[in-house]
Amino acid sequence: MTQSNDRLIALDTFRGATIALMILVNTPGTWAHVYAPLRHAKWHGCTLTDLVFPFFLFIVGISMRYSFEKYEFYKWGPLFKKVMWRTITIFTIGLLLNAFPFIRQDWDWSHFRIMGVLQRIALAYLLASIIVVRTDIKGIVKISTGILIGYWLLLMGHGWYTGVDPYALKTNLALIIDSFILGKNHLYTGTGIPFDPEGLLSTLPSVVTVLFGFLVGTMIKTAKDHEDNTQRMAVLGALLIILGWVWGFTFPINKQLWTSSYVLFTGGIGTIVLAVMIWIIDVKEIKGWTKPFVIFGANAIFLYAASSIWTKIMLRIQFELDGKIISGYGYLYKTIFQPMAGDINGSLLFALFHVFMFWLILAWMYKKKIFIKI
Secondary structure (H helix, E strand, O other): OOOOOOOOOHHHHHHHHHHHHHHHHHHOOOOOOOOOHHOOOOOOOOOHHHHHHHHHHHHHHHHHHHHHOOOOOOOOOOOHHHHHHHHHHHHHHHHHHOOOOOOOOOOOOOOOOOOOHHHHHHHHHHHHHHHHHOOOOOHHHHHHHHHHHHHHHHHHHHHHHHHOOOOOOOOOOHHHHHHHHOOOOHHHOOOOOOOOOOOOOOOHHHHHHHHHHHHHHHHHHOOOOOHHHHHHHHHHHHHHHHHHHOOOOOOOOOOOOOOOOHHHHHHHHHHHHHHHHHHHHOOOOOOOOOHHHHHOOHHHHHHHHHHHHHHHHHHOOOOEEEOOOEEEHHHHHHHHHHHHOHHHHHHHHHHHHHHHHHHHOOOHHHHHHOOOOO
């Protein structure tokens, strides 16, 4: 029976495992050859890869429960300054990553993307923080419910009013609002049209993902018996998965729209995965395998930024291969990993190499007690 309310090793392991999975899915040797679970769903649906971002936000919420307690949840003063500082810093880092390498001949401010992963994390953290310090647990549940239902009604109502598919790529309300506020030239274009999967309107339901993390963090922090609490977490997670799956028949599970069903579905999976980790690591004390993941999680923001910069640098460096000019990224894959293991396995091996490479850097930082916190 585990009765300590101190921080659990499982929390750091969960964060590190999520970071490692992020590197794995973000750096295949080539996007032409990737195993299906390591790809995002094309539109509706949810793959292993589609769990990475909501798990990040879920972890943010759990961390809030621990960090805010140090300030006794004061509405103003030091806690307010901390929240604003973190929000501005994370958002700014996201903008800088979008702009990197800053000075180049093909630079065009008129098509600069404003939003992104870190920008969404910053905004979701800010809004969730305001909710957390202004209300109690029941209030958080009510507000979360209101946001999820309200978001559904907004998108569905737009479809009813215009007579279009409210959940399609080209006709959803999130696209219209983001295009109006941010401008089409400042949206992500990876889907084939200007549409931002980290846009403004769809950030609202992502706030609930953070709030789910806070509620689960409260369950963990206040638990007198962690073994009993893992059972309650597992039941909660199962209920969320079922609710999300059922809701998905009318409001499809969709990461790029961050639909309410997606919030419930992924929140439930995150709760169950964390419950299992707590039971294995902190209740049964099977901890020998956790250290590599703890190391991954110790410098999460640094790793995200470093991996993004590394990929951009490798994509801009040029080499000649078989009479063609290709990027350093492609050159590394085609001259080492593809000959070694073939197309798809070589692509996977390329990603695993990057996971290991970044782990070595983080292991050195961990040994030297270098922790970059915001």
